[in-house]
Amino acid sequence: MAGKAKGRKARNGGGEITMSDIARHAGVSPMTVSRALSDPASVSDKMRRKVDAAVRQFGYLPNRIAGSLSSKRSNVIGLVVPSVRNSLYAAMIHAISDVARANGLHVMIANSGHRLEDEEALVSALLAQRVCGLVLHNTAHSKRLRELLARTDIPVVETGNLPAKPIDMAVSYSNFDAARAMTGHLGRLGYKRIGFVTLPLRDNDRSRERRRGYFAALKELGLPADPGLVLEAPGGFAEGADALVRLVQTHPDIDACFFAGDVLAVGALFECQRRGWAVPGRIAIASFDDLDLLRHTVPTVTTLRIPRQDIGRRSAELLVNRLRGASPQKVRIDVGFEIVQREST
Amino acid sequence: MAGKAKGRKARNGGGEITMSDIARHAGVSPMTVSRALSDPASVSDKMRRKVDAAVRQFGYLPNRIAGSLSSKRSNVIGLVVPSVRNSLYAAMIHAISDVARANGLHVMIANSGHRLEDEEALVSALLAQRVCGLVLHNTAHSKRLRELLARTDIPVVETGNLPAKPIDMAVSYSNFDAARAMTGHLGRLGYKRIGFVTLPLRDNDRSRERRRGYFAALKELGLPADPGLVLEAPGGFAEGADALVRLVQTHPDIDACFFAGDVLAVGALFECQRRGWAVPGRIAIASFDDLDLLRHTVPTVTTLRIPRQDIGRRSAELLVNRLRGASPQKVRIDVGFEIVQREST
DNA sequence: CCGTTCTGTGGTATCGCTACCAACCTATAG
DNA sequence: CTATAGGTTGGTAGCGATACCACAGAACGG
DSSP: OOOSOSOOOOSOOSOSOOHHHHHHHHTSOHHHHHHHHHOGGGSOHHHHHHHHHHHHHHTOOOOHHHHHHHHTOOOEEEEEESOTTSHHHHHHHHHHHHHHHHTTOEEEEEEOTTOHHHHHHHHHHHHHTTOSEEEESOSOOOHHHHHHHHHOOSOEEEESSOOSSOSSEEEEOOHHHHHHHHHHHHHHTTOOSEEEEEOOOTTOHHHHHHHHHHHHHHHHHTOOOOGGGEEEOOSSHHHHHHHHHHHHHHOTTOOEEEEESTTHHHHHHHHHHHHTOOTTTTOEEEEESOOGGGGTSSSOOEEEEOOHHHHHHHHHHHHHHHHTTOOOOOEEEEOOOEEEOOTTO | OOOSOSOOOOSOOSOSOOHHHHHHHHTSOHHHHHHHHHOGGGSOHHHHHHHHHHHHHHTOOOOHHHHHHHHTOOOEEEEEESOTTSHHHHHHHHHHHHHHHHTTOEEEEEEOTTOHHHHHHHHHHHHHTTOSEEEESOSOOOHHHHHHHHHOOSOEEEESSOOSSOSSEEEEOOHHHHHHHHHHHHHHTTOOSEEEEEOOOTTOHHHHHHHHHHHHHHHHHTOOOOGGGEEEOOSSHHHHHHHHHHHHHHOTTOOEEEEESTTHHHHHHHHHHHHTOOTTTTOEEEEESOOGGGGTSSSOOEEEEOOHHHHHHHHHHHHHHHHTTOOOOOEEEEOOOEEEOOTTO
């Protein structure tokens, strides 16, 4: 029998409590410990009790690294977002993290900073960590990253935009449709000279799609497309304020402005407060993304409600289903969006 | 010689490309591949070139799970925050994530939702994943978690408050000092009836410390401590607005209010805008934490600047130093804070 | 010219766990 | 009472990497 023999001393100076230690003290085999912990139903009550007692006594924590190596299954999801600091992504991260936890998974997070090369490096690193699934908040990847992802066999969810040809699965809304809808909404409210402020377009297909949507709507409305009414600005309160002022100065006849990103609209609104410009009297303001803030400003701000949380939840659920054995079929979920008409327009 | 022999078929159906595969194709031993990848300086140029070529040719990604098991070193930091969704923590997460990346580490993130039992479960899970270090945004742990952390030998950084007796290392500001300083500041500006709105106190030593600081300052100012001037509110715009209104109704003589948390102050400010109450004419408003937003509202809001990003950066740096071999000595860093006087007071 | 140090390389033995198969034991039926 | 099935348990052999030691050849001094 196995007994206490084998007299292994190993180079392990008694550092880690292992499954064998628990097994020895519980008077069962290591395999039984393994089963008692990972699939309690598969061992008898008696055994399970013995194992549980020993586990508690020693405060044993199974080594998941060893477990993952042996089973060739990891329980970590990789997540790459442009910026953790942004509250929009934060909502998504939160939802993913909740679903993950409910399913015994962990989340490894990485910031791409909107840089495609960084995204590539980060995904490589996550794959080296052998994550069991990936969520990427980006759909415009570098060529090498596409190749890398095509070769891997773990499930991948892209989000942030609806790609024409998803690598694997995609959960998002259409930036084009959303921007087009909001611009159309402004047009139907009677605004004739609608400005558009966008986040940087470089390396960001979401921004570009939104601009495309804006122009498409203008065309449908029969309004002239004036490139001078479009401004590119980094995200931020001050940048939004600045953009608004510049547009009003160069185009005094502007009567509405659609801020397609981040906190630009709020910055602009505050600027109006400072200057005493009536909103929407002097100029109407519309925003992208339903920040909680927009519901409380004076006036409240018309915006697009993007179900960020749903996106996170459903992305994670898709991964979980795949891990549970669902057949790998391309999925492309459009979660839609909603126009929230408030006081600012 | 090793040759191509060994004819191993294994149960591995040829799934993963291993170091041995690379070694075979590069005509070197697996050990040389390992060294070429983890410590390039230790192999000759010739070998390194051969290895690099094979690595590139096959798009080989080393299996860090196997590496970690073998070396008993992981390269993942565990991070537990009350809520990913909160922009304050987000700044910290971002900084940690940057430092981690610069040092070849990854970040595994978990939400405790301000629940101590959850914190305990999450830390256990992270330890089972054999993270190489921990950052906890909380200092009031459950008894069992304290015991667990005392037994572990990985470095741990606590933050969010300055604990009297850190488990290992701590990087934070003092919630007590900060709240005391701001209340004192309001007193010295001449306000006599200073209200205080706090986040929930349960399971949150940070909130409790802030309230203690508020009362301590009142005492120092020689102002009466009126429990009716203290209100507990969940974080949020609406809650801040509501708290302000209630305080003004029950205490019409109130002339200032210190909102010790989240977006409460901003909600209150918007409520004043709606009601046409002059700020600080009718009532002064002060906030905790220098949200970008507070610099742009009308009026701008007096607040405490907490160097959240520094906290994250320094926490991560402490971990990294320890991992690089620094001797395990208790560290307790007070990053301080700063009062930012603006228009609202 | 030989012993010694230094550098670079390879072989072997794990790391702690799980997959797989074999063995066993109790039920149930024939 | 034996044959078959079903449910538990244990032993063995890896998972893919690294630590450690051994060794070969280059570099060096006396």
